[in-house]
Amino acid sequence: MPRLILASSSAYRRELLARLGLPFTAQAPDIDETPLPGEAPHATALRLARAKAAAIAHLRPGALVIGSDQVATLDGEQIGKPGDHARALAQLQRMRGRRVLFHTALCLWDGRHADGKAQVEDVQTAVTFRDLPDAELDAYLRIEQPYDCAGSAKNEGLGIAILERIDSVDPTALTGLPLIALCGMLRRAGVPFFGAAAVSPGQ
Numbered sequence: 001m002p003r004l005i006l007a008s009s010s011a012y013r014r015e016l017l018a019r020l021g022l023p024f025t026a027q028a029p030d031i032d033e034t035p036l037p038g039e040a041p042h043a044t045a046l047r048l049a050r051a052k053a054a055a056i057a058h059l060r061p062g063a064l065v066i067g068s069d070q071v072a073t074l075d076g077e078q079i080g081k082p083g084d085h086a087r088a089l090a091q092l093q094r095m096r097g098r099r100v101l102f103h104t105a106l107c108l109w110d111g112r113h114a115d116g117k118a119q120v121e122d123v124q125t126a127v128t129f130r131d132l133p134d135a136e137l138d139a140y141l142r143i144e145q146p147y148d149c150a151g152s153a154k155n156e157g158l159g160i161a162i163l164e165r166i167d168s169v170d171p172t173a174l175t176g177l178p179l180i181a182l183c184g185m186l187r188r189a190g191v192p193f194f195g196a197a198a199v200s201p202g203q
Contacts, residue, residue, distance in 0.1 A: 001022075001023070001191065001192060002062065002063060002064045002111075002112060002189075002191070003025075003060065003062065003063040003064065004022055004023065004024040004025075004063070004064050004066070004191070005024060005025050005026070005027055005056055005060055005063050005064070005065045005066070006024055006025070006026040006027070006065075006066050007026075007027060007028070007029045007052040007053050007055065007056040007065050007066060007067045007068075008026060008028065008029075008052070008066075008067075008068065009026070009028035010176060012154075012156065012175050012176050012177075013026075013068060013175075013176050013177045014026050016172055016175060016176070016177040016179060017066070017177060017179075017182075019179065020179065020182075020183070020186075020193070021193075022186075022191065022193070027056050027059070027060075029051070029052040029053075029055035029056050029067070030055065031048070031051050031052060031055050033048055033069070035071075035078060041071045041073040041076070041078050041101075041103055042071070042103045042105070042122050042124075044069075044071050044078065044103075045069045045070060045071040045103040045104065045105035045122060046069075046103075046105040046107075046120055046122055048067075048069035048105070049067045049068050049069040049105035049106055049107040049120065050067060050105075050107045050109075050118060050120055051067070052067035052068070052069065052107070053065040053066065053067030053107040053108070053109035053118065054067070054109060054118075056109075057109045057111045060111065061111055062111045062112055063111045064108060064109070064110055064111065064112075064186075064189060064191070065108070065109040065111065066106070066107070066108055066109075066177075066182065067106070067107040067109065068104065068105065068106050068107070068176060068177050068178075069104075069105050070102060070103065070104045070105070070150055070176055071102070071103045071105075071150065072100055072101070072102050072103075072150040072151040073100065073101045073102075073103065074094065074095060074098060074100050074101075079091060079095075079100070079150055079151055080150055081147070081148050081149060081150050082146075082147050082149075082152050083147055083148075084147055085141055085142070085145075085147070087147075088141050088146065088147055088152040089134070089137060089138060089141060089152075091151065091152045092129070092132075092137045092140075092141070092152050092153070092162070093134065093137065095129045095151065096129050096130065096131050096132055096137070097129065097130070097131035098128070098129055099126055099127070099128045100126070100127050100128075100129065100151060101124060101125070101126055101127075102124065102125040102126075102127060102150075102151070102173070102174055103122050103123075103124055104122070104123045104124075104125065104173040104174070104176065104177075104178055105120065105121070105122050105123075106120065106121050106122075106123065106177070106178050106181050106182060106185070107119065107120045108182070108185040108186065108189060110189055119185045119188065119189075121178070121181045121185070123168070123169065123170050123173040123178040123181050124168070124173075125166060125167065125168035125170075125173050125174045126165075126166075126167040126168070127151070127153075127155075127163055127165070127166050127167075127174065128163070128164045128165040128166075129153070129162060129163060129164065130162050130163065130164045132162060136162075137162070140158060140159075140161070140162055143158060144157055144158045144159060146159060155174050155175065156175050
């Protein structure tokens with residue numbers, strides 16, 4: 001079993017990865033997450049997921065490093081983390097009754113290869129927000145305070161109450177770490193999931 005490192009400071013991603021029962025450590029990468037001028041939302045997510053994994057892989061040679069990044073979009077425009085109450089309310093007002101697309105990019109960087117072999121994937125989730133009045137949106141924000149969350153709604157918490165529909169091939173993608181896609185990547189990298197039974201690369 002190679003060393004497995006989650007390139008993230010997110011408690012949500014750590015909780016998700018822990019579900020797999022694999023030993024891992026977490027380390028936050030130091031990278032600039034600013035989108036590039038004219039960069040498409042999915043391209044931003046993929047680039048940052050790869051950059052996060054590469055940054056930690058450079059510090060921890062020989063490890064398997066997981067990088068992930070999420071970008072929310074409405075009408076093709078990126079929706080970032082609000083940072084405060086006023087911006088979060090403005091986001092929710094704009095998104096109510098609308099369908100928002102979340103790109104959750106995943107990268108598994110295999111440091112056992114000299115060239116740092118990487119698997120990357122963009123898992124998309126379409127979220128329809130309920131058409132709620134300002135008073136409810138304001139009350140929700142004051143309870144949950146999701147100001148560090150793109151789209152101002154945490155589906156793993158009270159944010160589920162302001163969502164009407166979630167469409168995705170992976171229910172964990174919206175929370176920030178697509179476990180179905182990750183399991184496939186880890187299997188292809190030969191990581192054993194059940195006891196000492198090794199998984200052959202490519203299975």
